[in-house]
Amino acid sequence: MAYVVDFQDVSTVGLESSPVADALAGLRAHEARYFSTKYDHVFTTHPAGEGRGAEIAAYVARVLREERDLVIASPVLEAAECEVDGIRWSHVFHESGLAVNVLYTLAEGGKRAVGFKLAQGMEVPEELVDRFRFARQRSKLAGEIRGTFFVIKGEHQP
Numbered sequence: 660m661a662y663v664v665d666f667q668d669v670s671t672v673g674l675e676s677s678p679v680a681d682a683l684a685g686l687r688a689h690e691a692r693y694f695s696t697k698y699d700h701v702f703t704t705h706p707a708g709e710g711r712g713a714e715i716a717a718y719v720a721r722v723l724r725e726e727r728d729l730v731i732a733s734p735v736l737e738a739a740e741c742e743v744d745g746i747r748w749s750h751v752f753h754e755s756g757l758a759v760n761v762l763y764t765l766a767e768g769g770k771r772a773v774g775f776k777l778a779q780g781m782e783v784p785e786e787l788v789d790r791f792r793f794a795r796q797r798s799k800l801a802g803e804i805r806g807t808f809f810v811i812k813g814e815h816q817p
Contacts, residue, residue, distance in 0.1 A: 685801035711740075761811070
């Protein structure tokens with residue numbers, strides 16, 4: 660069942676199995692606030708094991724594998740996708756506390772990148788250690804977020 664993320668009243672709905680569920684819920688709410696403020700978009704997630712959530716999770720996994728030969732070991736709990744201002748954003752939230760998003764401008768020559776965000780309290784996943792450097796950011800909703808990204812080189816239509 661789809662879940663509309665409320666950044667006013669942060670909830671762990673759908674993320675309960677994560678050892679950093681509260682921090683991951685804050686990170687998810689942080690994303691929801693960004694999309695609400697910047698694009699007036701309601702951020703809605705889907706369970707990763709079914710329907711639309713499974714499709715989004717498979718798309719993000721394919722981009723990671725094809726671009727950087729990356730496979731994230733932690734299971735995906737939730738996924739979200741939206742299209743605003745000609746950009747498709749695909750998000751997945753992993754049980755470990757890792758959030759991955761694919762920013763994909765639909766017009767030729769636009770920005771295309773993969774972003775990684777680590778929920779407060781989680782270690783850098785082994786798959787990302789020594790491959791990326793993480794910057795720190797403070798968030799009222801998520802505490803300290805560590806993040807990094809890489810630019811997408813290929814074509815990755817869903």
